Each structure stands twice: as structure tokens, then as C-alpha cells.
Amino acid sequence: xxxxxxxxxxxxxxxxxxxxxxxxxxxxxxxxxxxxxxxxxxxxxxxxxxxxxxxxxxxxxxxxxxxxxxxxxxxxxxxxxxxxxxxxxxxxxxxxxxxxxxxxxxxxxxxxxxxxxxxxxxxxxxxxxxxxxxxxxxxxxxxxxxxxxxxxxxxxxx
Amino acid sequence: xxxxxxxxxxxxxxxxxxxxxxxxxxxxxxxxxxxxxxxxxxxxxxxxxxxxxxxxxxxxxxxxxxxxxxxxxxxxxxxxxxxxxxxxxxxxxxxxxxxxxxxxxxxxxxxxxxxxxxxxxxxxxxxxxxxxxxxxxxxxxxxxxxxxxxxxxxxxxx
Numbered sequence: 001x002x003x004x005x006x007x008x009x010x011x012x013x014x015x016x017x018x019x020x021x022x023x024x025x026x027x028x029x030x031x032x033x034x035x036x037x038x039x040x041x042x043x044x045x046x047x048x049x050x051x052x053x054x055x056x057x058x059x060x061x062x063x064x065x066x067x068x069x070x071x072x073x074x075x076x077x078x079x080x081x082x083x084x085x086x087x088x089x090x091x092x093x094x095x096x097x098x099x100x101x102x103x104x105x106x107x108x109x110x111x112x113x114x115x116x117x118x119x120x121x122x123x124x125x126x127x128x129x130x131x132x133x134x135x136x137x138x139x140x141x142x143x144x145x146x147x148x149x150x151x152x153x154x155x156x157x158x
Numbered sequence: 159x160x161x162x163x164x165x166x167x168x169x170x171x172x173x174x175x176x177x178x179x180x181x182x183x184x185x186x187x188x189x190x191x192x193x194x195x196x197x198x199x200x201x202x203x204x205x206x207x208x209x210x211x212x213x214x215x216x217x218x219x220x221x222x223x224x225x226x227x228x229x230x231x232x233x234x235x236x237x238x239x240x241x242x243x244x245x246x247x248x249x250x251x252x253x254x255x256x257x258x259x260x261x262x263x264x265x266x267x268x269x270x271x272x273x274x275x276x277x278x279x280x281x282x283x284x285x286x287x288x289x290x291x292x293x294x295x296x297x298x299x300x301x302x303x304x305x306x307x308x309x310x311x312x313x314x315x316x
Contacts, residue, residue, distance in 0.1 A: 060229050061238050061261035062220070071218050080219050095285055096257025103219035103254065125281045127253055 013045045015088070015110050019139040022088040022112070025052040025065065026146055032057060036150050039065040039089040041073035041082065041106070048085070049073035065089060066097040070104045082106040083131065090143045092119035092136070098127040105129040111136050112143035171203045173246070173268050177297040180246040180270070183210040183223065184304055190215060194308050197223040197247040199231035199240065199264070206243070207231035223247060224255040228262045240264040241289070248301045250277035250294070256285040263287040269294050270301035 018040055025038025029052040041049040051068025055061055066089050073087075074080050086108040093101060093111065098120030101109060109132055120127045128134065169175075176198055183196025187210040199207040209226025213219055224247050231245075232238050244266040251259060251269065256278035259267060267290050278285045286292065 055238065055261075059232050059236065059238055061232070062225055062229055062258050067220055071220055074217050074219070078217065080213065080217055094257055094261075096254055096261065099252055099254025099257050100220050103213075103252075123281060123283045123285070125283065127281070 015135060015138045018042050018047070018086070018088045019090070019110065019112055020142075021047060021050075022065075022090050023139060023142055023146070025050050026090045026143070029053040029065070030146060030150055036146050037065045037089065037091045039069040039087060041069050041085050041087050043073075043077070043082075043085045048076045062096070064094070064097050066093055067100055070100055074104070080104070086110060088138075090139075091115050091147070092121065094118040095120050095123060095127060098123075101132065102127060102129050106132055108133045108135065110134075110138050112138055113140040113147065173293060173296045176200050176205070176244070176246045177248070177268065177270055178300075179205060179208075180223075180248050181297060181300055181304070183208050184248045184301070187211045187223070188304060188308055194304050195223040195247065195249045197227040197245060199227050199243050199245050201231075201235070201240075201243045206234045220254070222252070222255050224251050225258055228258055232262070238262070244268060246296075248297075249273050249305070250279065252276040253278050253281060253285060256281075259290065260285060260287050264290055266291045266293065268292075268296050270296055271298045271305065
């Protein structure tokens with residue numbers, strides 16, 4: 001019985017579960033006319049910070065989802081380093097966000113779809129902190145669908 | 159006579175002049191116990207934004223001088239892109255800040271001393287926007303002296 005409940009909890013707090021929470025943040029960006037990228041920071045299976053892309057709304061190129069989430073998580077923890085945390089983000093981080101993750105040192109980074117244009121893995125050098133473990137491709141199809149839907153709607157309005 | 163005054167103005171608004179303004183910002187960081195890095199953004203020979211490192215004060219790894227200055231400049235201009243601007247920063251930007259500069263697209267980046275540990279030029283790929291011209295080594299000695307003074311004082315207090 002207890003084993004069953006533990007199994008259920010393990011499934012509940014899976015990478016896919018938290019990525020779907022990041023997708024909810026991406027949807028908020030989508031609805032605000034922003035490129036739909038969302039992020040959450042998780043510490044001991046609790047979401048301690050959320051963020052979504054606000055570059056248009058704030059008129060600020062630095063306002064990516066990850067940057068918002070890193071700042072909010074550090075604020076919550078009262079410390080700059082996120083080594084006990086996992087950052088979930090729907091799209092592969094760009095070099096700016098990977099550079100920020102280097103400084104923030106999360107224990108784990110999980111991202112959904114790859115970014116073939118500005119993703120940090122296109123740079124032939126390690127940009128993240130060496131102690132950050134990376135998992136990719138989680139809920140990637142849902143992310144890709146949301147991105148495609150956003151950009152095809154944008155094109156229709158041009 | 160007019161030529162003399164124009165010559166004076168040209169000297170007044172040199173890269174060294176604006177770098178000394180960035181150094182004033184770095185000194186503010188120094189006095190607050192922050193790693194002393196300062197930046198200014200210049201548009202049509204006017205300083206439209208200033209920033210200095212606030213990572214300790216704000217408990218936020220993303221609060222580098224360049225990030226503050228980019229956000230403040232965009233706020234001043236009412237637009238995200240800094241293509242008409244020059245960003246002066248005392249120390250070579252890290253990969254995070256170079257990534258932010260990619261998105262902000264300043265016409266020119268001027269930095270003082272090289273950062274042999276985290277400088278963006280250590281990455282074997284172009285991180286800045288291709289339209290951003292780079293000048294380096296301006297007032298580098300003053301920057302290096304300030305950095306050395308800061309870190310040797312830190313070591314004495316350990």
C-alpha cells in the first residue's frame with residue numbers, strides 16, 4: 001500500500017509533470033503575444049519559482065523565462081546558488097540563459113525542445129556549470145506544437 | 159576657432175572618457191563590496207544608462223553591470239534594440255552578458271580589461287551580434303588596478 005503510494009508520488013513528481021508546469025507558463029507568454037517559453041524551478045519536489053518570456057511586455061531582451069525563474073528562485077531561497085534545484089524550461093536555453101545558469105549552478109537542467117537557431121548546445125564549448133546535469137527532450141512534442149502554432153499565427157497577421 | 163572647439167569636443171567624448179564614466183560605476187560597486195564592474199550606454203554622445211554589478215546586494219547572479227545597463231537603456235529608449243548605442247564596460251563581458259548583447263545588438267561594445275577566466279572571447283564561437291563592433295583595452299590598466307585592489311582586500315579579510 002505504502003509502496004503503491006510512493007510509486008504514485010514518484011510518477012506525480014516526474015520530469016514530465018514539472019515540464020507540463022513550465023508549459024503552463026509558456027501558455028501565459030503565448031496568450032500575451034510573447035514567444036511562448038516557460039520555466040519553473042523545483043527544489044525538493046516543490047515549485048519555488050515560475051517565469052515566462054516577457055521580452056515584449058517589458059521591452060527588455062534580458063527578460064527570458066529562465067532569467068525570471070533564476071532571479072525568483074534566488075529571491076525565494078535567499079541565496080544566489082541553485083545547486084539543490086532543477087530548472088525546467090520548455091525550450092533549450094540560449095547562450096545568455098546558459099551563461100546565467102553557469103553562475104546559478106542548478107543541480108539539474110531539464111529542457112523540452114531543442115532550439116536549432118540559438119540553443120546553447122550549438123556553441124562548441126561547455127557553457128553550463130560542470131556540476132549541472134542535463135536532461136533534454138521532455139514533452140518536446142507539446143513544446144514544438146506550441147511554438148509552431150505561435151509562429152504560424154504571427155505569420156498570418158503579417 | 160570652431161575647429162579647435164570641435165577638436166576639444168571630439169577629445170571630450172572619446173572612448174577613454176566614457177570608460178572613465180564606467181569606472182565611476184565600478185567604484186560604486188567596489189564601495190558596496192561588489193566585484194567592481196561598471197557600465198554605461200552612450201547614444202549620440204550622451205550617457206543614457208548606467209549600471210554596476212549588484213549580484214551580492216540583490217542576491218542575483220544575473221545582476222551584472224551590463225545587464226543593468228542594457229535594461230536601463232532599453233527603458234530609456236522605449237525599444238529593445240541598442241543599435242544606435244555603444245556599451246562601455248570596464249571588464250570583458252562573460253558569456254551571459256555577451257548573450258544578452260547578442261539580443262540587444264549595440265552598434266559598438268567597448269571594454270577595458272580582458273577577463274581571462276570567464277570572458278566571452280574564450281569561447282571559440284562568435285557570441286555577439288555580427289553587427290556589433292568591438293574595441294578592447296580602453297583604460298585597461300585602471301580597470302586591472304581596481305580589480306586587483308578589490309581581490310587583495312578580500313583576501314586580507316578571509
